Every structure is written in C-alpha cells, then in structure tokens.
Amino acid sequence: MSSLRKLQPYSIFKWLWPLVFISNVVGCSGEKTDRWKEQVLLVDGSVVVVQRTAQYVKGGPELAFNLSGGHIAGTSIVIPKQDGKSNFPEWSATIFSDYGFPEVPIVVDFKNASPEIYTAMLEPSRCMRYRRYVLAESSWKEKEIDFSSVSLKTNLLIDVDDxxxxxxxxxxxxxxxxxxxxxxxxxxDAASRCIDK
Known part of the structure; x- marks a missing residue:
C-alpha cells in the first residue's frame, strides 16, 4: 500500500478549515492586517518569540467569498537571532493553492543555529504538500525534506483569526x-505527503 493517504471528499472541509476559518473573520470589514507575537517551543526545549503577520483582502476564491466576502492573502514570520539584538530576514508565503490560499506555516526550528520553516498546503490531488525553507545568503530558499528522518510536531498557531x-x-x-x-x-506527516511520480 502506498504511503500516500489521500483525503476523502467529505473531509476536504476539515483539511481547509484553518484557512476557511481565517477567511471568515474578514466578512464585511474587507481588508485588514493582523500582527502578533508568538512564543515558539523549539525541538531542543528552548523558546523563542517570533513576530507573525496575516493579511486579508476582499473577494477571492469562491469558497472564501461565499463564506465571508474575503480571504487570507498572505502570511509572514520574523524570527529573532539568538543574540536577541536583531532578526533574521522576514519569511513570507510565496506558494498559493488552487483555492487561492497561501501555504500554512506549521513549524519553526533551528538547525546548526540557522532557522528553518516548514509549511503545509492541500494539493488538488487531496494530499498534503509539505515544504521546508532555510536561510541561504540572507534569503529564504526551499530545500528538500528528508522524510526518512524528520519528525516534527507543529509548534506554530494554526488558526490565526483574531x-x-x-x-x-x-x-x-x-x-x-x-x-x-x-x-x-x-x-x-510523511504518511499523508504528496509523492511526485
């Protein structure tokens, strides 16, 4: 049996829930930007405080528009350096699903003192596309995930509405x-990831 577990049609809403629920906060208010500070528990047990932003716009994909009149259009994260005196370059979502939603950041961690961000996004084939971003020469680059060794639990807030x-x-x-x-x-989740042929 393939390690790819596809989503059944009746559960698509649950897959999209974080983004559908986020879209619901825009409503008649239209465009807005939310900013907040968030404690993140790292794999080594230490805690960092990141700055997060979510941008909302009017209109958008039919799913979002029918529910609220607007949708989340972008999300970003600023991670502090270990000296606490400055920050790493801001990470912003650059990948968007066919539904018009940005990828969902779910994990922040460090490897060899360099930050990494993992995101999740529902693909049309109803599998999850996980992506890993690392800093390279002061810019964020996507790198391959080694699913044979990675074991990371979500440490970022998933539903970010209000x-x-x-x-x-x-x-x-x-x-x-x-x-x-x-x-x-x-x-x-290696079991639910998309497998490219």
Whole structure:
C-alpha cells in the first residue's frame, strides 16, 4: 500500500478549515492586517518569540467569498537571532493553492543555529504538500525534506483569526487542539505527503 493517504471528499472541509476559518473573520470589514507575537517551543526545549503577520483582502476564491466576502492573502514570520539584538530576514508565503490560499506555516526550528520553516498546503490531488525553507545568503530558499528522518510536531498557531497580540505556548496548545483542525496540520506527516511520480 502506498504511503500516500489521500483525503476523502467529505473531509476536504476539515483539511481547509484553518484557512476557511481565517477567511471568515474578514466578512464585511474587507481588508485588514493582523500582527502578533508568538512564543515558539523549539525541538531542543528552548523558546523563542517570533513576530507573525496575516493579511486579508476582499473577494477571492469562491469558497472564501461565499463564506465571508474575503480571504487570507498572505502570511509572514520574523524570527529573532539568538543574540536577541536583531532578526533574521522576514519569511513570507510565496506558494498559493488552487483555492487561492497561501501555504500554512506549521513549524519553526533551528538547525546548526540557522532557522528553518516548514509549511503545509492541500494539493488538488487531496494530499498534503509539505515544504521546508532555510536561510541561504540572507534569503529564504526551499530545500528538500528528508522524510526518512524528520519528525516534527507543529509548534506554530494554526488558526490565526483574531489571535491575541501575544500568544504563549500554553494558549497555543489549547487553540491548536481544536477538533476542527485536521491532524495533518499538526505535524510534518510523511504518511499523508504528496509523492511526485
């Protein structure tokens, strides 16, 4: 049996829930930008505070428009350097699904003192496309994920609608435990990933 587990049609809404729910906050208010600080528990047990941004616009894909009149159009993350005196270059979503939603950042971590960001996105084939971004010469580059060794649990807030100005680790754990969020957003999941032929 293939390690690729495809989503059944009835559960598509659960796969899209983080982005559909986010779209719902725009409503009649139209365009807006949300900014907040978020504690992130790293694999080594340390905690960093990142700055996150989500941008919303009017209109958009039919799914979002029918629910709210608007949708999330972009998301970004700024990660502090270990000296705490400056930041790494901002990461911004550059990949968008056929539904018009940006990729969802789910993990921030460090490897050899350099930050990495993992994202998830639903593909038309109803598998999850995970991407890994690393800093190379002061810019973010996509790099291959070694699914034979990676084991990462989500450490970023998934549903970001109207998030508090400060999200600590405990609050995030409670928000991310919402049963409406599909499990495949909760980790970099090798079993549900897209497999290119």
């Amino acid at each position: 998030s508090p100005k400060v999200v600590d680790v405990g609050l995030k754990a409670r928000l991310n435990s919402d049963s409406r969020i599909q499990d495949y957003y909760r980790s970099v």
